[in-house]
Amino acid sequence: MALFISVLLTIGFAVWFFKTAERLGANPVQWAIAGAIAYQFPAWAWMLIVSKPYMSSLKGVVAKTSASAGLIGYSWIPVGVVVVLLVYKFALLKTNVRAAS
Secondary structure, rough: HHHHHHHHHHHHHHHHHHHHHHHHHHHHHHHHHHHHHHHHHHHHHHHEEEEEEEEHHHHOHHHHHHHHHHHHHHHHHHHHHHHHHHHHHHHOOOOOOOOOO
């Protein structure tokens, strides 16, 4: 289920960045790739550095099925989304595109 959510979010962010870059006159393929990387890289880094070690440190089945463990287990999703929103606001929307001569 988590992989499916990740794939859907990656495709969605790539399309969103593509359409915005197209509207701004920037290179849409380059920005679509940047949007996908802006989500995937921090999400995977958070999952491997924070979520997985925390989940493996929990002992017992009861601790792993608690609500807080579930939230920590999927905390990489909002981390990736926040980074994408920051890249969108502070990089893509501030792109200076020169008019074609």
